Amino acid sequence: HCTPQPSHSVHALAKPVAPTPLVSRLFQPSNLREGQEGGDMTCRSQRLMLQAGLIHPSNPGCFYYLPAALRSMEKLVRLIDEEMQAIGGQKVDMPALCGAELWKRSGRWELMGKEMFRLRDRHDIDYCLGPTHEEAVTELLASQSTLSYRQLPLLLYQVTRKFRDEQKPKFGLLRGREFYMKDMYSFDISEEAALHTYQSVCHAYGRLLDRLGLKWVQVQADTGNIGGTLSHEFHLPADVGEDRLLMCGNCGFSANFETVEPGQADCPQCHTAPLVESKGIEVGHTFYLGTKYSQVFNATFTSAQNKPAVAEMGCFGLGVTRILAASIEVLSSEDSIRWPRLLAPYQVCILPPKKGSKANEAMHLAEELVQSLGNSLLNLKGEVVLDDRTQLTIGKRLKDANRLGYPYVVVVGQKAMEEQPVFEVVCQQSGDTVFLSKDGLLDLL
Ligand code: ATP
Ligand code: MG
Ligand code: MG
Numbered sequence: 001h002c003t004p005q006p007s008h009s010v011h012a013l014a015k016p017v018a019p020t021p022l023v024s025r026l027f028q029p030s031n032l033r034e035g036q037e038g039g040d041m042t043c044r045s046q047r048l049m050l051q052a053g054l055i056h057p058s059n060p061g062c063f064y065y066l067p068a069a070l071r072s073m074e075k076l077v078r079l080i081d082e083e084m085q086a087i088g089g090q091k092v093d094m095p096a097l098c099g100a101e102l103w104k105r106s107g108r109w110e111l112m113g114k115e116m117f118r119l120r121d122r123h124d125i126d127y128c129l130g131p132t133h134e135e136a137v138t139e140l141l142a143s144q145s146t147l148s149y150r151q152l153p154l155l156l157y158q159v160t161r162k163f164r165d166e167q168k169p170k171f172g173l174l175r176g177r178e179f180y181m182k183d184m185y186s187f188d189i190s191e192e193a194a195l196h197t198y199q200s201v202c203h204a205y206g207r208l209l210d211r212l213g214l215k216w217v218q219v220q221a222d223t224g225n226i227g228g229t230l231s232h233e234f235h236l237p238a239d240v241g242e243d244r245l246l247m248c249g250n251c252g253f254s255a256n257f258e259t260v261e262p263g264q265a266d267c268p269q270c271h272t273a274p275l276v277e278s279k280g281i282e283v284g285h286t287f288y289l290g291t292k293y294s295q296v297f298n299a300t301f302t303s304a305q306n307k308p309a310v311a312e313m314g315c316f317g318l319g320v321t322r323i324l325a326a327s328i329e330v331l332s333s334e335d336s337i338r339w340p341r342l343l344a345p346y347q348v349c350i351l352p353p354k355k356g357s358k359a360n361e362a363m364h365l366a367e368e369l370v371q372s373l374g375n376s377l378l379n380l381k382g383e384v385v386l387d388d389r390t391q392l393t394i395g396k397r398l399k400d401a402n403r404l405g406y407p408y409v410v411v412v413g414q415k416a417m418e419e420q421p422v423f424e425v426v427c428q429q430s431g432d433t434v435f436l437s438k439d440g441l442l443d444l445l
């Protein structure tokens with residue numbers, strides 16, 4: 001029933017056409033400082049991310065996320081949203097500033113020790129900057145007097161900054177003091193239902209890592225200061241990983257070193273093969289909590305028998321910024337970034353030739369190509385950049401593009417200006433170079 005009102009300033013309101021992203025204009029300052037190249041506090045992904053202008057260092061363990069990194073992170077968050085919502089997750093956003101009182105009730109105000117960032121307000125009330133949110137979310141549930149068993153399972157999750165005063169922040173985004181985590185909390189009517197939810201979240205984690213094209217392992221894990229009785233970690237195998245993993249080649253048993261009795265050389269499950277040790281980067285962690293928090297905070301629901309019952313809980317963390325860095329860590333070479341295809345900040349980079357006699361014509365062709373790729377292929381809208389630094393040779397810019405890891409680089413060279421235009425296409429993932437017509441290019445992308 002809303003008739004649009006005629007506007008007096010149609011022009012002022014016209015939607016601006018998004019300009020083609022030009023490499024010369026992208027804010028991606030290279031940030032590799034003297035002395036940051038080596039040493040045991042840095043790793044490949046940190047070096048590559050500084051070099052490529054993806055991150056800029058701030059305080060120890062804190063980083064500016066620059067535009068390209070943020071594009072990539074937003075893609076990752078969208079994938080996480082898809083997977084969490086596919087299993088019924090509902091997104092919320094809880095305060096990062098958490099009152100000490102909740103943490104004192106659960107007993108973790110003391111237990112968290114020095115890892116917790118603590119502060120005090122003007123009324124002398126203690127707070128912390130949330131390192132995790134079991135207390136907050138359970139309190140939220142406990143405050144609902146009308147929660148019915150019909151509303152369970154309830155899965156609430158958020159993607160927010162977490163704060164931990166890590167003893168040794170290192171390896172860039174792999175171990176920050178301020179980082180992004182996806183944390184989900186589940187509430188169920190019974191242990192059986194909670195374990196069912198637990199499995200469905202583990203499957204969602206596996207699906208996410210598969211979609212990213214990453215090799216991963218799920219291992220039995222320690223419940224640490226979060227507590228509970230059942231726990232798994234999701235790891236990307238890598239030498240810089242700080243966790244020791246033990247695996248049985250015979251029966252598939254796998255566990256974090258912390259959970260296995262010292263000296264235990266043989267597999268505790270099949271007892272026939274030795275455990276093989278490797279290293280992993282912990283990217284996800286799942287916990288079945290039982291009623292550890294719901295008891296304390298009295299988070300109850302009304303059961304089918306119309307009686308109050310304590311909710312069974314699970315909690316599930318994914319390191320968002322850690323996954324970003326870890327995937328660069330495991331996929332890249334020493335000097336060239338390789339992204340999971342779905343996370344590359346831009347999908348295609350187009351290279352017109354160096355300034356010269358036919359430069360205008362080629363630039364025109366390149367611009368046309370950017371537009372038509374974006375128009376013909378929905379998934380490429382805003383995903384194509386033009387490397388307009390035509391004062392540099394194609395070779396130099398190809399090298400840059402290779403280092404930044406655009407999945408596809410298209411050279412608009414001599415052959416593109418012939419009657420039947422042909423483009424040189426470098427597929428970074430496979431390393432192949434192919435020559436394609438425009439239709440061929442559209443098919444490929
Ligand atoms: P770690 O063993 O590496 O210190 P954690 O076991 O303390 O991690 P959890 O409490 O299980 O971490 O948090 C869930 C997830 O958050 C982890 O699996 C990891 O992916 C991510 N994470 C934890 N600490 C950091 C950090 N300092 N920087 C970046 N991501 C982190
Ligand atoms: Mg930790
Ligand atoms: Mg851990």
Ligand code: MG
Nearest residue numbers: 233282284285
């Ligand atoms: Mg953990």
